Amino acid sequence: MTTQGRLGGKVAVVTGAGSTPGPGMATGRGCAILLAREGARVVLADIDPDRATETKKIIEGEGGEAVTFAGDMTKAADCEAMVATAVDTFGTVDVLVNNIGVSTAGTVVDTSEADWDRVQALSLRTMFLASKSAVPVMAARGSGSIVNIGSIAGVRGGGYASYAAAKGGMHALTVDMAYAHGRQGIRVNAIAPGHITTPLLFSVVGVTPEADYRQRMAAASTMLGTGGDGWDVGWAAVFLASDEARWITGVVLPVDGGVMAVTPLMMADHLRAVQPPPPA
Numbered sequence: 001m002t003t004q005g006r007l008g009g010k011v012a013v014v015t016g017a018g019s020t021p022g023p024g025m026a027t028g029r030g031c032a033i034l035l036a037r038e039g040a041r042v043v044l045a046d047i048d049p050d051r052a053t054e055t056k057k058i059i060e061g062e063g064g065e066a067v068t069f070a071g072d073m074t075k076a077a078d079c080e081a082m083v084a085t086a087v088d089t090f091g092t093v094d095v096l097v098n099n100i101g102v103s104t105a106g107t108v109v110d111t112s113e114a115d116w117d118r119v120q121a122l123s124l125r126t127m128f129l130a131s132k133s134a135v136p137v138m139a140a141r142g143s144g145s146i147v148n149i150g151s152i153a154g155v156r157g158g159g160y161a162s163y164a165a166a167k168g169g170m171h172a173l174t175v176d177m178a179y180a181h182g183r184q185g186i187r188v189n190a191i192a193p194g195h196i197t198t199p200l201l202f203s204v205v206g207v208t209p210e211a212d213y214r215q216r217m218a219a220a221s222t223m224l225g226t227g228g229d230g231w232d233v234g235w236a237a238v239f240l241a242s243d244e245a246r247w248i249t250g251v252v253l254p255v256d257g258g259v260m261a262v263t264p265l266m267m268a269d270h271l272r273a274v275q276p277p278p279p280a
């Protein structure tokens with residue numbers, strides 16, 4: 001165990017700490033690597049043990065400490081076992097990053113009931129159950145930090161009915177948990193990533209010229225004019241997890257290059273540079 005780094009001596013649990021195969025950095029893996037880089041010992045929870053093991057190898061290759069936990073975070077028993085693994089292996093849980101989430105495009109009219117339930121289970125129920133298991137451990141010690149990976153989809157419309165409902169639910173639950181557990185020394189915050197480039201994205205749209213174009217448009221839609229990735233989310237998680245954020249709770253932090261703050265019409269000139277208007 002190291003006491004060096006912004007999270008030295010702390011124990012973190014990251015759900016969905018593996019990654020969809022493909023180019024780029026996933027948010028769960030990015031959070032896990034950076035938490036470990038800052039000194040945390042990390043439990044890498046994933047339904048796919050091979051994916052979690054890949055993350056473990058990266059962390060250990062950098063001299064960090066991590067263990068994997070294979071389980072389905074939609075199941076209460078697996079969440080309890082995940083927290084028990086952290087306690088048995090490293091002694092406690094100081095930090096929980098609820099990262100699992102999946103999206104399906106569709107309005108309320110064309111979203112199937114099965115898709116609705118699947119998105120709610122993976123994106124919202126996992127946060128509920130992992131937190132349900134971790135909070136008593138944190139409360140017993142009088143300290144803890146929970147970081148939930150939400151989305152701008154929980155605040156802005158985009159034609160993803162089930163995902164929007166789940167992420168909006170995550171944001172609301174973040175605030176409610178911050179209230180309920182603040183006097184137990186537990187801080188609860190969320191990160192709302194914008195349109196970031198991750199392996200999950202490429203697994204949905206493919207590595208195609210169209211995908212590349214969409215990513216350039218996503219970058220151009222930000223105030224900064226640049227794209228983000230899993231590392232950007234990971235650094236925000238490091239801050240919220242650390243004692244540097246000791247007086248921050250109940251916050252939904254956009255990590256989006258300024259997308260949520262921009263006036264849409266004012267973005268038109270920037271977007272024209274990427275996609276020139278047709279000749280008059």
Ligand SMILES: NC(=O)c1ccc[n+]([C@@H]2O[C@H](COP(=O)([O-])OP(=O)(O)OC[C@H]3O[C@@H](n4cnc5c(N)ncnc54)[C@H](O)[C@@H]3O)[C@@H](O)[C@H]2O)c1
Pocket residue numbers: 015016017018019020021025026027028029045046047048051071072073074099100101102103122149150151152192193194195196197198199200201230
């Ligand atoms: N990519 C974006 O543009 C974007 C934008 C906003 C928010 N997000 C959010 O970021 C997160 C995506 O994280 P990622 O990049 O790490 O995704 P990812 O899909 O690459 O990795 C998530 C991991 O979760 C694991 N997993 C899936 N179901 C599980 C279950 N039931 N139990 C345990 N593990 C399970 C998968 O095996 C995978 O390894 C999601 O919450 C997503 O909503 C992404």
